[in-house]
Amino acid sequence: MSGTHPVLKPVAVAATTSVSVGLIDLRKVDRSRWDKDVARAGASMRSAYAHLHRLGLKYTLRGQPRIFHVYLDQDGARTQIGHYTLIHRPGHYTFYDGINLYPEHRHHWEAAMRAAIAQAGPGRYDYGWQWNPEPARDAELAAIPGVRIVSTRNILIQGIDFSNWPTWEAYYRDVSENTRRNAKKAEKLHADIGVVVVTGLATLAKVPALVAMRQAMYRRKNLPFNPLRIFAGYVLNILACPDQAMIALAVGDGRVLAIQNNVEFADFHYYLDGAAANDTEGGAWYLQLAMLRRAYEAIPNGKFLMGYTDLPLDDQLAEGLLRSRRSLRVTDWPTSLIRFEFDPAAAA
Numbered sequence: 001m002s003g004t005h006p007v008l009k010p011v012a013v014a015a016t017t018s019v020s021v022g023l024i025d026l027r028k029v030d031r032s033r034w035d036k037d038v039a040r041a042g043a044s045m046r047s048a049y050a051h052l053h054r055l056g057l058k059y060t061l062r063g064q065p066r067i068f069h070v071y072l073d074q075d076g077a078r079t080q081i082g083h084y085t086l087i088h089r090p091g092h093y094t095f096y097d098g099i100n101l102y103p104e105h106r107h108h109w110e111a112a113m114r115a116a117i118a119q120a121g122p123g124r125y126d127y128g129w130q131w132n133p134e135p136a137r138d139a140e141l142a143a144i145p146g147v148r149i150v151s152t153r154n155i156l157i158q159g160i161d162f163s164n165w166p167t168w169e170a171y172y173r174d175v176s177e178n179t180r181r182n183a184k185k186a187e188k189l190h191a192d193i194g195v196v197v198v199t200g201l202a203t204l205a206k207v208p209a210l211v212a213m214r215q216a217m218y219r220r221k222n223l224p225f226n227p228l229r230i231f232a233g234y235v236l237n238i239l240a241c242p243d244q245a246m247i248a249l250a251v252g253d254g255r256v257l258a259i260q261n262n263v264e265f266a267d268f269h270y271y272l273d274g275a276a277a278n279d280t281e282g283g284a285w286y287l288q289l290a291m292l293r294r295a296y297e298a299i300p301n302g303k304f305l306m307g308y309t310d311l312p313l314d315d316q317l318a319e320g321l322l323r324s325r326r327s328l329r330v331t332d333w334p335t336s337l338i339r340f341e342f343d344p345a346a347a348a
Contacts, residue, residue, distance in 0.1 A: 016075050019111035021068045021084075021119050026053055039266035041082050041100035044132045048265045050243035052085065055096075058240050063087040065096065068119070070112045072105060081105040082112065086120060093117075094126045098134055110140045117147070117342045124150070124341050130308045131270060133157040133333035141340055146347030153337040158322075158330040159305035160292065168296045172289070176327035183289050186282035190252025193283075195290045203245040207234045210247060210259050213275035220279075234261070250287035257283030260291060267302040269295040292328070306330055 026034070031049045038047040045051060055065045070082040082101035087094040099112050117125065127137060136154070141147050165171035172180070187193055198206055211231045218225035238245045244265065250258040260274035271291070276284035295304050306325050 018073045019081075019108050019115050020071045020073055021112070021115045022071060024067050024069050024083075026067055035266070037102075038083060038100060041102050042134075043083070043100040043266075044097050044129065044268065045244060045263050045265035045270060046097035046129070046132075047083065047085070047100060048244065051241050051265075054240050055085070058236075059087060063089040063094070068116065070099065070101060070108075070115070072108065081108065084112075084116060086116070088120070091123045092125075093120050093123055095128075097129060098127065098132050109137070110144065113137075113141065114144055117144075118344070120342075122341075122343050122345075124339065126337070126339050128153075128335060128337040130155065130157065130337070131305060132335070133159070133303075133305070134335060136334060136336040136338075138336055138338060141338060144342075144347075146342050146344050148341045148343070148346075150339040150341055152339075153310060155308045155310045155335060155337065157305065157308045157333040157335060158325050159303050159333070160328055161303050161331045162296050162299070163301040164329075164331070168293055168300075171296065171329070172293075174329055175289075179285055179289070179327045182282040182285040184282070186250070186252070186257065186286035189281055190257065190283075193250060193252035193257070193286060195287060196249045196251055197246065197294070198249070199246050201238065201242045201245070203238055203242075203247045204235065206247040206249065206259070207231060207238070209249070209256055210234065210261060210275070213256065213259050213277060214273065216277075217275040248287060248291055250283045250290070252283070257281060258287040260287060262291065264295070264298075267299055269299075269302060269304045271304065271306050288328070 026049070029049075034049045041047075052065070052067060059065055065085055065087050067085050068083060069080050070084065072079045072081045082099065082105065084099045085096040087096050095116075099109060099116065101109060101112060127141070138149065138152050142149055160171075162171065165174065208231075211227050211234070214230065215225050215227050244263045246262045246264060248260045248262060249256050256277060258274065258276040261272045263270040263272060269291075271288075274284070274287075276287075292304055295302060306328070307321075309322065
């Protein structure tokens with residue numbers, strides 16, 4: 001990638017090898033090259049060019065996003081090996097999508113983190129995100145001089161890893177019989193049932209239906225729901241990044257039976273939220289299997305992320321959610337959300 005500023009703060013890895021970081025101007029980077037590189041690094045939708053180039057709008061008055069390349073400096077040659085985005089507020093930094101390194105360089109993660117926090121300076125840092133299934137980094141962070149772990153929240157990110165099945169038919173046979181039965185029930189009840197996928201700014205027209213169906217679902221479950229705040233959040237996210245906006249609907253008999261708010265980027269498909277008009281009609285399962293098939297056919301080795309949990313697996317509140325995810329044969333990716341402090345004086 002191009003468009004970099006002078007490289008900052010090299011951190012030694014070996015006698016002739018070091019890792020350094022450099023601030024970049026995304027406007028000077030080729031968009032297609034950027035997306036290919038961050039996909040190779042296994043980065044999430046938060047690292048997509050479409051997402052980052054308007055990130056400043058999202059964080060207006062709430063912080064300053066800065067994007068960095070990570071470099072390997074070896075025997076006089078410099079190689080770009082990854083990237084990260086840092087949100088800076090006074091005395092507080094957030095790694096927006098972790099430190100993402102290419103597969104052959106992931107063993108340099110600790111050196112890259114040392115370089116990143118040396119560049120940023122002392123303060124409090126947050127690391128980890130509920131949609132990024134990278135390994136937990138607690139031990140590596142604790143080993144860095146000057147770092148003190150403040151808190152750790154262990155979570156499981158859950159999703160379907162399509163690489164576990166050779167074909168869509170093999171995966172479909174493996175999901176629970178009850179899931180398949182519910183989806184077929186929707187087909188029997190609604191002869192004209194079908195799926196509509198809306199993307200980009202056109203999703204704004206579907207936001208009222210999404211909010212209304214989610215509000216009705218929360219009401220059925222006696223859970224709090226703020227429709228105005230949720231509506232505003234959807235609209236702002238769509239306006240900030242229309243390229244990642246996607247709303248899918250199962251429709252039949254002239255009405256919406258189920259709805260999902262999703263995102264696709266690189267090898268990942270994200271189910272962010274959704275609802276069904278009636279839990280007993282099977283519309284939600286019909287839509288879910290249709291979107292899973294769509295994702296599988298697009299990227300047979302991809303991952304369809306369903307969400308996360310930090311509840312004990314035997315917790316009553318988690319039972320229904322986890323049971324529905326298990327019926328789709330999810331994989332668990334343990335990770336952690338970490339808050340730490342960095343004081344370079346303490347490392348001396």
